[in-house]
Amino acid sequence: MSINRGRVRWQCRRALLELDLVFARFLERHFDRLDEDQLADLDDLLRSDDYDIWAMVNGSKPCENERWKEMVSLLRQT
Amino acid sequence: MNVAKRTFDAVIVGAGGAGLRAALQLSESGLKTAVLSKVFPTRSHTVAAQGGVAASLGNSTEDNWHWHMYDTVKGSDWLGDQDAIEFMCKKANEVVIELEHYGMPFDRTDNGKIYQRPFGGHSMNYGQAPVMRSCAAADRTGHAMLHALYQRNVRANTQFFVEWMALDLIRDADGDVVGVTALEMETGEVSIFHAKATIFATGGSGRIYYSSTNAFINTGDGVGMAARAGIPLEDMEFWQFHPTGVAGAGVLITEGVRGEGGILRNSSGERFMERYAPNLKDLASRDVVSRSMVTEINEGRGCGPDKDHVMLDITHLSPETIMKRLPGIREISIQFAGVDPIKAPIPVVPTCHYQMGGIPTNFKGQVVVPKDGNPNTPVVGFYAAGECACASVHGANRLGTNSLLDLLVFGKSAGETVVEDLQSGNLRLKPLPADAADVSLARLNRLENQKNGTQVHDVRLAMQRTMQKHAGVFRFNDLLKEGVQRILEVAEQAKNTEIKDKSQVWNTARTEALELDNLIEVAKATMISAEARKESRGAHVRDDAPDTAEHPNGRDDENWLKHSLWFSEGNRLDYKPVNLKPMSDDVEPIALAKRTY
Numbered sequence: 001m002s003i004n005r006g007r008v009r010w011q012c013r014r015a016l017l018e019l020d021l022v023f024a025r026f027l028e029r030h031f032d033r034l035d036e037d038q039l040a041d042l043d044d045l046l047r048s049d050d051y052d053i054w055a056m057v058n059g060s061k062p063c064e065n066e067r068w069k070e071m072v073s074l075l076r077q078t
Numbered sequence: 079m080n081v082a083k084r085t086f087d088a089v090i091v092g093a094g095g096a097g098l099r100a101a102l103q104l105s106e107s108g109l110k111t112a113v114l115s116k117v118f119p120t121r122s123h124t125v126a127a128q129g130g131v132a133a134s135l136g137n138s139t140e141d142n143w144h145w146h147m148y149d150t151v152k153g154s155d156w157l158g159d160q161d162a163i164e165f166m167c168k169k170a171n172e173v174v175i176e177l178e179h180y181g182m183p184f185d186r187t188d189n190g191k192i193y194q195r196p197f198g199g200h201s202m203n204y205g206q207a208p209v210m211r212s213c214a215a216a217d218r219t220g221h222a223m224l225h226a227l228y229q230r231n232v233r234a235n236t237q238f239f240v241e242w243m244a245l246d247l248i249r250d251a252d253g254d255v256v257g258v259t260a261l262e263m264e265t266g267e268v269s270i271f272h273a274k275a276t277i278f279a280t281g282g283s284g285r286i287y288y289s290s291t292n293a294f295i296n297t298g299d300g301v302g303m304a305a306r307a308g309i310p311l312e313d314m315e316f317w318q319f320h321p322t323g324v325a326g327a328g329v330l331i332t333e334g335v336r337g338e339g340g341i342l343r344n345s346s347g348e349r350f351m352e353r354y355a356p357n358l359k360d361l362a363s364r365d366v367v368s369r370s371m372v373t374e375i376n377e378g379r380g381c382g383p384d385k386d387h388v389m390l391d392i393t394h395l396s397p398e399t400i401m402k403r404l405p406g407i408r409e410i411s412i413q414f415a416g417v418d419p420i421k422a423p424i425p426v427v428p429t430c431h432y433q434m435g436g437i438p439t440n441f442k443g444q445v446v447v448p449k450d451g452n453p454n455t456p457v458v459g460f461y462a463a464g465e466c467a468c469a470s471v472h473g474a475n476r477l478g479t480n481s482l483l484d485l486l487v488f489g490k491s492a493g494e495t496v497v498e499d500l501q502s503g504n505l506r507l508k509p510l511p512a513d514a515a516d517v518s519l520a521r522l523n524r525l526e527n528q529k530n531g532t533q534v535h536d537v538r539l540a541m542q543r544t545m546q547k548h549a550g551v552f553r554f555n556d557l558l559k560e561g562v563q564r565i566l567e568v569a570e571q572a573k574n575t576e577i578k579d580k581s582q583v584w585n586t587a588r589t590e591a592l593e594l595d596n597l598i599e600v601a602k603a604t605m606i607s608a609e610a611r612k613e614s615r616g617a618h619v620r621d622d623a624p625d626t627a628e629h630p631n632g633r634d635d636e637n638w639l640k641h642s643l644w645f646s647e648g649n650r651l652d653y654k655p656v657n658l659k660p661m662s663d664d665v666e667p668i669a670l671a672k673r674t675y
């Protein structure tokens with residue numbers, strides 16, 4: 001079953017302004033170009049705790065999940 | 079459109095700290111309780127609260143609730159209601175220890191008690207020296223609190239409606255509240271939540287400002303819904319600007335940094351807070367620190383090429399202390415300011431942070447409005463707690479760590495009151511009016527069919543820039559007057575927003591348009607209340623109400639020791655007295671005095 005893009009876009013709304021700022025730029029620059037597999041990876045990453053995502057984005061904690069690495073790297077670029 | 083109906087004992091809108099604390103009280107009493115949230119509960123903005131929760135446990139230094147009450151009244155610049163403040167400070171130890179029992183991982187002292195640290199505005203012995211009153215879980219206090227409360231609610235069978243956006247309050251012909259309408263994002267369908275009690279715990283509305291520490295979800299949904307339903311908004315001119323937002327980004331650097339020894343410096347490296355607050359220095363109350371920073375910047379002592387910020391210096395702390403006590407701060411600073419605070423100071427500027435005003439309530443969490451000569455008549459069936467509510471404990475300025483305390487105490491209190499009101503038979507399931515969903519359906523219909531309208535993004539930006547320019551840290555008569563005209567123009571544009579995406583499911587453009595309807599109510603309330611209040615008090619500081627012998631700090635108790643009430647209909651203002659009398663004989667009223675630190 002294909003993933004609803006609108007749902008994933010909404011779930012990029014987070015509890016922390018830090019992540020909102022990072023995801024806002026990500027949504028502008030990368031989101032529309034994600035293929036189904038990438039969207040599924042992002043969907044999976046978004047289920048994580050905000051502080052865990054933030055730690056991977058700011059590099060204080062390495063991303064150890066293979067599935068998330070590409071998305072984390074795109075988030076870090078923005 | 080077909081509108082489904084669901085019935086509960088209580089419906090709570092918002093699943094942050096206040097909503098979850100209220101829900102717990104209800105679910106554990108066996109009531110059928112629904113909690114609606116735009117986002118997954120543990121992604122509520124309470125997560126971002128770093129510093130701690132105030133309670134006079136006295137674990138690290140001697141302390142008691144009288145001192146805490148004095149600090150809170152003084153912090154509020156005497157605009158806080160002393161009955162509600164007494165209630166909150168007395169209840170603090172109880173709600174914090176309850177949370178400890180729910181499994182909240184507080185930091186510990188060597189002998190196993192909850193570790194407490196100093197925080198701005200909190201003092202011992204009525205202002206004499208800083209006290210250690212803030213209970214924290216590293217710099218993740220809100221996060222740990224929300225997770226503990228969520229787990230406890232799951233255990234208590236609270237029913238969550240996640241990714242549902244409440245749309246409008248439903249009031250019957252008597253003005254009583256009988257529920258809310260809400261939109262399920264996954265289907266785009268509107269439902270009625272019919273309930274004996276409705277509790278709003280929707281948090282703050284900090285996104286009305288351009289520069290804000292608030293997450294994007296903080297769009298004042300409950301405040302806007304209440305205003306549209308004819309409930310006045312109290313003291314909306316009072317917004318706390320946090321002294322230390324990262325310049326340019328808004329991201330918050332917790333006051334805990336100064337609690338651990340951080341120092342604010344101007345362009346010449348001077349610790350300027352020594353001049354403004356000789357006793358508490360960098361740990362003075364937030365509005366005092368923010369104003370001092372803006373004064374430094376306005377007088378040309380700001381830092382950077384544009385001299386538009388000051389520096390927060392922690393380079394004198396050991397890297398071990400920074401890593402252990404303030405780990406998140408280092409990463410925020412590197413990411414958004416490009417500096418490692420172990421090596422160089424962090425550029426900071428006062429940034430919109432907290433809404434002191436809100437939906438008027440009493441200490442029991444009941445929403446109160448003027449009626450038949452009583453300015454505080456409860457609205458049957460309607461309750462509010464947390465940042466969306468105005469109890470009023472923060473008055474004109476909130477002390478750090480009193481917000482997590484507020485949501486615990488008044489979330490619990492609102493829940494307790496609902497349980498009592500149901501048991502005593504004061505509350506029952508009143509019939510829904512025939513037109514219960516009409517307002518919401520009309521809003522959605524308007525959005526669906528709008529032609530040649532305005533863009534949500536443009537209107538929101540215009541609102542945010544207007545608020546920033548016309549109702550910021552320092553306020554000027556001319557700018558406020560102009561701001562009122564400007565925000566009313568923006569409000570007109572907000573009536574005609576148009577969205578291109580008309581899809582039913584997961585339509586984020588529609589959600590943002592509906593959020594803007596709420597934000598704009600808050601923006602109007604803020605600007606109009608601020609323009610009208612001709613004194614300076616707490617966070618509301620006017621250039622034309624300076625510090626004089628007659629009016630210390632520009633405060634005019636003779637004319638302005640009163641709460642503002644703004645009504646959306648006709649942009650009408652009313653006022654009600656501040657309660658200067660504590661609720662019990664345990665304490666004397668805290669007498670009016672000039673607020674100095």
